[in-house]
Amino acid sequence: MEIFGVPHQALLGQLLLGLVNGSFYAMLSLGLAVIFGLLNIINFAHGAMYMMGAYAAWMLLEYFQIGYWWSLLLAPLSVGAFGILIERVLMKWIYRLDHLYGLLLTFGLSLILEGIYRDQFGVSGQPYQVPELLRGATDLGFMRLPNYRAWVVLVSLIVCLGTWYVIERTRLGANLRAGTENPQLVQAFGVNVPLMVTLTFAFGVGLAGLAGVLAAPLYQINPLMGSNLIITVFAVVVIGGMGSILGSIVTGIGLGLIEGLTKVFWSEASSTVVFVIMAIVLLVRPAGLFGREK
Amino acid sequence: MNSSINAGGSAGEFLRVTDLHAFYGESHILHGVDFEVRRGEVVTLLGRNGAGRTTTLKSIMGMVGRRTGSIMLNGNETIAMATHRIAHLGVGYCPEERGIFSSLSTEENLMLPPVVRSGGMSVAELYEMFPNLSERRTSQGTRLSGGEQQMLAVARILRTGAQLLLLDEISEGLAPVIVQALARMIQLLKQKGYTIIMVEQNFRFAAPLADRFYVMEHGRMVQGFAANELSSKMGMLHEYLGI
Numbered sequence: 001m002e003i004f005g006v007p008h009q010a011l012l013g014q015l016l017l018g019l020v021n022g023s024f025y026a027m028l029s030l031g032l033a034v035i036f037g038l039l040n041i042i043n044f045a046h047g048a049m050y051m052m053g054a055y056a057a058w059m060l061l062e063y064f065q066i067g068y069w070w071s072l073l074l075a076p077l078s079v080g081a082f083g084i085l086i087e088r089v090l091m092k093w094i095y096r097l098d099h100l101y102g103l104l105l106t107f108g109l110s111l112i113l114e115g116i117y118r119d120q121f122g123v124s125g126q127p128y129q130v131p132e133l134l135r136g137a138t139d140l141g142f143m144r145l146p147n148y149r150a151w152v153v154l155v156s157l158i159v160c161l162g163t164w165y166v167i168e169r170t171r172l173g174a175n176l177r178a179g180t181e182n183p184q185l186v187q188a189f190g191v192n193v194p195l196m197v198t199l200t201f202a203f204g205v206g207l208a209g210l211a212g213v214l215a216a217p218l219y220q221i222n223p224l225m226g227s228n229l230i231i232t233v234f235a236v237v238v239i240g241g242m243g244s245i246l247g248s249i250v251t252g253i254g255l256g257l258i259e260g261l262t263k264v265f266w267s268e269a270s271s272t273v274v275f276v277i278m279a280i281v282l283l284v285r286p287a288g289l290f291g292r293e294k
Numbered sequence: 295m296n297s298s299i300n301a302g303g304s305a306g307e308f309l310r311v312t313d314l315h316a317f318y319g320e321s322h323i324l325h326g327v328d329f330e331v332r333r334g335e336v337v338t339l340l341g342r343n344g345a346g347r348t349t350t351l352k353s354i355m356g357m358v359g360r361r362t363g364s365i366m367l368n369g370n371e372t373i374a375m376a377t378h379r380i381a382h383l384g385v386g387y388c389p390e391e392r393g394i395f396s397s398l399s400t401e402e403n404l405m406l407p408p409v410v411r412s413g414g415m416s417v418a419e420l421y422e423m424f425p426n427l428s429e430r431r432t433s434q435g436t437r438l439s440g441g442e443q444q445m446l447a448v449a450r451i452l453r454t455g456a457q458l459l460l461l462d463e464i465s466e467g468l469a470p471v472i473v474q475a476l477a478r479m480i481q482l483l484k485q486k487g488y489t490i491i492m493v494e495q496n497f498r499f500a501a502p503l504a505d506r507f508y509v510m511e512h513g514r515m516v517q518g519f520a521a522n523e524l525s526s527k528m529g530m531l532h533e534y535l536g537i
Contacts, residue, residue, distance in 0.1 A: 171405060177397040178406055185393045188355045189407035190381030190454070 022256015
């Protein structure tokens with residue numbers, strides 16, 4: 001069977017790859033959106049946190065023989081704990097300043113982190129095995145679905161929708177939304193806003209750490225894996241609308257799929273298409289598809 | 295953390311502000327403010343725009359850049375305390391711009407401030423007192439009318455058990471019928487034993503409600519007098535406020 005002259009297997013295969021990439025975009029841009037919303041900081045170190053998550057999984061296995069499943073929990077926690085340290089030591093000094101300073105600080109931080117990992121582990125990259133339970137593929141009749149990829153998409157969807165639910169539908173989330181609008185007043189009501197800010201940052205970078213663990217068996221673990229991805233993720237954030245939770249999820253997955261489709265029909269353009277869309281969206285809706293004009 | 299700690303102050307004193315200076319960055323807004331508020335009192339701060347009344351309320355909450363002097367709240371020195379801890383001493387703050395959150399529904403706005411002590415009004419009681427809010431509980435907070443938003447801004451601090459209410463210009467920009475409803479509400483809160491500090495531009499609204507008045511000018515308290523002295527002070531008020 002062919003669709004527009006393309007064998008349907010190739011099309012579905014690329015769509016699946018797109019969906020997997022989109023899952024990573026969604027998880028990373030979601031973390032960025034949550035952090036930007038409350039901290040007003042564009043976390044350029046997000047890619048480095050993703051890389052640290054992947055390395056944490058690798059190190060847990062290499063040095064402590066702790067496997068994938070525990071890493072899924074421990075790596076995000078360790079990245080989150082590192083996030084707490086950065087927020088308490090560095091970031092809290094720049095909240096009153098312009099966005100630009102946060103961007104510069106986190107950009108510098110990501111260079112330092114990548115440098116340290118490069119120095120320690122080299123640039124050639126480390127392999128990480130797909131856990132036994134998720135090896136192989138399932139024959140769906142019309143295509144073969146690699147189990148691990150399905151797992152990544154599933155976890156990402158659960159995590160993204162869970163985060164959306166907590167933020168939009170619970171009291172904890174109401175505190176967070178209110179804190180995004182007017183942190184001073186929320187604090188005047190008796191909410192410990194500085195603590196909330198720290199934990200939100202930890203959660204956002206923990207999400208990047210989780211994405212890193214999920215990515216470890218799929219891609220080479222190397223110190224630059226984050227910076228390669230983060231540029232696209234920033235484009236996703238801009239298209240979705242800075243700080244929009246739903247926007248980052250929908251746009252992340254949507255753009256992954258569009259990239260996948262572009263690979264089928266015009267593969268040369270596949271790495272550019274996201275940025276073309278970004279330019280168009282910025283011209284038509286400067287606040288992004290789901291963003292609110294200020 | 296209850297009234298038994300109050301041993302330091304005179305009986306029934308809830309708030310004592312001494313030599314309070316407040317700064318926003320380089321600008322020095324309050325220049326040594328002194329006043330006190332007793333338990334169960336309604337006190338109104340009068341003064342022209344820019345006299346420092348809103349800054350006085352914000353200073354009590356710790357919401358200014360820097361402050362020096364002393365603010366004793368319920369027997370606790372709060373001058374160096376973080377804002378959220380001050381709220382937990384039983385203070386509810388209603389800002390001039392009302393501070394209704396647009397990303398929260400009416401009910402979420404109502405439920406937002408955490409309970410700081412026992413004895414606050416229940417949601418059911420509040421909906422009975424403000425039936426409009428009950429009808430529109432699922433609406434976006436900022437879709438409410440100005441009057442409803444003001445009701446919501448006050449209602450949400452009544453839920454928390456706060457005993458001292460700081461109300462900044464609650465009658466501002468509202469229709470006379472709403473202002474009358476607010477006046478009845480203040481009377482009711484007074485009967486319930488709340489201690490209230492109001493900043494008011496609307497003298498006719500504030501005059502019948504307050505037990506005592508303070509007049510501010512250039513970041514200082516220039517006059518303080520009780521309600522029964524009001525008629526003899528009108529000349530002075532004309533001079534300070536142009537009313």
